[in-house]
Amino acid sequence: MCGIMGYIGKRDTVEVLLEGLRRLEYRGYDSAGVAVLVDGKVEVVKTKGKISDLADVLKDRKPEGRVGIAHTRWATHGPPSTKNAHPHADCKGHIAVVHNGIIENYLELREQLHAEGHRFRSETDTETLAHLFEKYYQGDLEKAVRRGLKDVEGSYAVVAVCDGDPGTMVAARQHSPLIVGLGERPGESFVASDPSAILSFTRRAYLIDNGEMVVVTADGVKVKTLAGKPVKKSVFHIEWDPGMAERGGHKHFMIKEIFEQPHALRETIGERIVGREMKLHLAELNLTDAYLRRVKKIVVIACGTASYAGMAGQYAIEKVCGVPVIVDVASELQHRECVFDKNTLGIAISQSGETADTLLAMHMAHRRGAKLLAITNVIGSSVARAADGLLYIHAGPEIGVASTKAYTSQILATLLFCVHLALARGAIKPAAARRLLRGMKKLPGQAEEFLKKEAGHIKRLAKKYKNVMRYLYLGRGAHYCTAMEGALKIKEIAYLDAEGYAAGEMKHGPLALVTDEVAVLSTAVEGPHYRKSIGNLQEIRARGGKVVALANEGDEEIRKYADDVIRVPKADEVLSPVLAGIPMQLYAYYVADLWDREIDQPRNLAKSVTVE
Numbered sequence: 001m002c003g004i005m006g007y008i009g010k011r012d013t014v015e016v017l018l019e020g021l022r023r024l025e026y027r028g029y030d031s032a033g034v035a036v037l038v039d040g041k042v043e044v045v046k047t048k049g050k051i052s053d054l055a056d057v058l059k060d061r062k063p064e065g066r067v068g069i070a071h072t073r074w075a076t077h078g079p080p081s082t083k084n085a086h087p088h089a090d091c092k093g094h095i096a097v098v099h100n101g102i103i104e105n106y107l108e109l110r111e112q113l114h115a116e117g118h119r120f121r122s123e124t125d126t127e128t129l130a131h132l133f134e135k136y137y138q139g140d141l142e143k144a145v146r147r148g149l150k151d152v153e154g155s156y157a158v159v160a161v162c163d164g165d166p167g168t169m170v171a172a173r174q175h176s177p178l179i180v181g182l183g184e185r186p187g188e189s190f191v192a193s194d195p196s197a198i199l200s201f202t203r204r205a206y207l208i209d210n211g212e213m214v215v216v217t218a219d220g221v222k223v224k225t226l227a228g229k230p231v232k233k234s235v236f237h238i239e240w241d242p243g244m245a246e247r248g249g250h251k252h253f254m255i256k257e258i259f260e261q262p263h264a265l266r267e268t269i270g271e272r273i274v275g276r277e278m279k280l281h282l283a284e285l286n287l288t289d290a291y292l293r294r295v296k297k298i299v300v301i302a303c304g305t306a307s308y309a310g311m312a313g314q315y316a317i318e319k320v321c322g323v324p325v326i327v328d329v330a331s332e333l334q335h336r337e338c339v340f341d342k343n344t345l346g347i348a349i350s351q352s353g354e355t356a357d358t359l360l361a362m363h364m365a366h367r368r369g370a371k372l373l374a375i376t377n378v379i380g381s382s383v384a385r386a387a388d389g390l391l392y393i394h395a396g397p398e399i400g401v402a403s404t405k406a407y408t409s410q411i412l413a414t415l416l417f418c419v420h421l422a423l424a425r426g427a428i429k430p431a432a433a434r435r436l437l438r439g440m441k442k443l444p445g446q447a448e449e450f451l452k453k454e455a456g457h458i459k460r461l462a463k464k465y466k467n468v469m470r471y472l473y474l475g476r477g478a479h480y481c482t483a484m485e486g487a488l489k490i491k492e493i494a495y496l497d498a499e500g501y502a503a504g505e506m507k508h509g510p511l512a513l514v515t516d517e518v519a520v521l522s523t524a525v526e527g528p529h530y531r532k533s534i535g536n537l538q539e540i541r542a543r544g545g546k547v548v549a550l551a552n553e554g555d556e557e558i559r560k561y562a563d564d565v566i567r568v569p570k571a572d573e574v575l576s577p578v579l580a581g582i583p584m585q586l587y588a589y590y591v592a593d594l595w596d597r598e599i600d601q602p603r604n605l606a607k608s609v610t611v612e
């Protein structure tokens with residue numbers, strides 16, 4: 001979380017920084033600031049609030065200069081306030097830093113620096129960096145940063161500027177994302193948390209790795225290790241275009257992204273299913289069939305929505321391939337003695353590719369001998385680089401904090417891998433594989449039809465149930481994930497109480513929650529669990545709960561057991577979570593909109609969770 005941006009060049013520095021911050025605002029939005037080198041002096045302007053608040057403040061106090069850094073914050077140490085906003089400066093205001101990550105030994109460092117006479121102004125861990133660099137500064141910012149970082153434990157993407165070195169930005173990375181944009185105009189370069197920040201200026205970048213430092217001046221960019229050894233980087237071309245990260249007339253990014261799902265699903269399939277004979281070709285997979293045949297267990301490594309996509313994959317892989325799959329949230333997984341070995345395949349699922357818990361669990365799995373497959377949206381992200389094999393979902397930029405199109409594309413990518421695995425292991429007949437792949441190719445069109453037919457109906461349902469404050473989301477089998485994801489969506493953006501549950505677990509406790517004030521959204525699509533799902537709906541209605549059922553088109557019986565029905569198109573059982581995820585997103589969106597919530601930037605959250 002937190003977005004950082006830096007610029008050297010001849011454009012309007014503050015405007016460039018603000019444009020970058022606006023694109024990074026999804027990473028944190030409680031306070032923001034800039035530091036610009038003005039006539040050899042560091043000028044800092046910062047404020048509590050969003051980028052628009054910072055832009056307002058800057059209207060009256062705009063520092064003009066050729067070098068600047070900026071930050072949008074998601075508070076970890078110290079509440080959101082102007083004082084805790086970045087950039088942070090050293091005692092005399094000679095050095096300014098912006099930082100994303102956590103300095104784990106900051107209390108110890110702070111005490112020590114305080115005893116040495118440094119005076120702190122904020123409660124943040126980041127400020128220790130400014131004072132550390134001050135302590136070691138002897139006329140060379142690069143050396144000061146290198147020496148200062150030796151004392152630091154934790155994660156950082158940090159950028160520093162200094163009035164003694166007014167034409168230089170020094171940045172470094174350890175476990176938090178950092179890229180350098182190579183400007184199209186002479187003497188121009190950018191530093192940022194991710195490609196979206198620099199999209200409108202350049203699409204050529206260096207991806208900075210852990211343990212690397214960057215020195216940026218008008219003469220160019222030098223990448224070195226933290227120990228000072230030069231590193232040769234190759235230029236990375238950013239595929240996304242700036243228009244993809246605009247709202248395009250929609251009220252929120254979230255609704256735009258929900259409606260983009262047919263396109264995103266098509267892109268996920270791309271050229272991967274070839275010809276009428278449905279040949280499956282996963283180009284970047286990089287895991288041999290011989291290895292896949294040896295795999296004895298799969299562990300899904302993911303957080304939040306991505307972990308629910310993993311649950312859909314778990315159901316499919318166990319059913320189609322007969323390989324045991326464990327899904328656990330990465331924040332737990334990394335602290336468990338989960339058994340990884342050379343016959344274990346870890347599947348890391350992450351939209352951003354920068355989620356700290358996911359990355360840490362991946363490193364642990366690697367250390368224990370497992371191979372890793374990454375399913376991610378962001379090309380060149382840390383998750384992508386930490387894995388042995390790749391399956392990009394190609395869903396395009398997802399800006400709304402609530403994950404939508406990435407979720408359905410992640411499920412689809414996992415299903416593509418499932419069929420590949422089944423074929424490699426001889427667990428499926430070619431004809432059955434073709435049937436599944438044909439079903440996958442139909443999903444984008446089905447999603448499109450569904451959105452056309454049902455979005456209005458779901459909006460009306462949201463209005464009908466607007467005053468319901470407590471929800472239960474139920475699902476079974478392939479749709480356990482749908483229940484979990486539905487509940488997360490409405491909690492996250494509408495701030496309503498919701499529990500996602502395996503429908504069969506209701507009688508073991510949660511049924512006690514059911515009253516006439518509770519609404520239950522439950523999947524009841526055709527498949528092996530249909531009858532049991534109906535049984536659960538009857539139990540709920542017998543206790544006064546209101547039931548909205550997700551059922552297939554043509555199922556008339558369901559009307560007897562539900563107050564309202566949302567119709568989803570029919571698909572093979574293991575594919576159907578892709579379609580069932582969409583009504584859950586729409587329902588949460590429309591309810592949140594009626595409550596006038598800040599849908600794209602819900603309170604207390606950030607899109608990319610780069611701290612543990």
Ligand code: M6R
Nearest residue numbers: 304305306350351352355402403
């Ligand atoms: O970028 P990732 O997919 O790794 O993010 C994982 C979760 O933080 C994310 O899915 C989160 O749960 C979403 N805000 C849910 O909508």
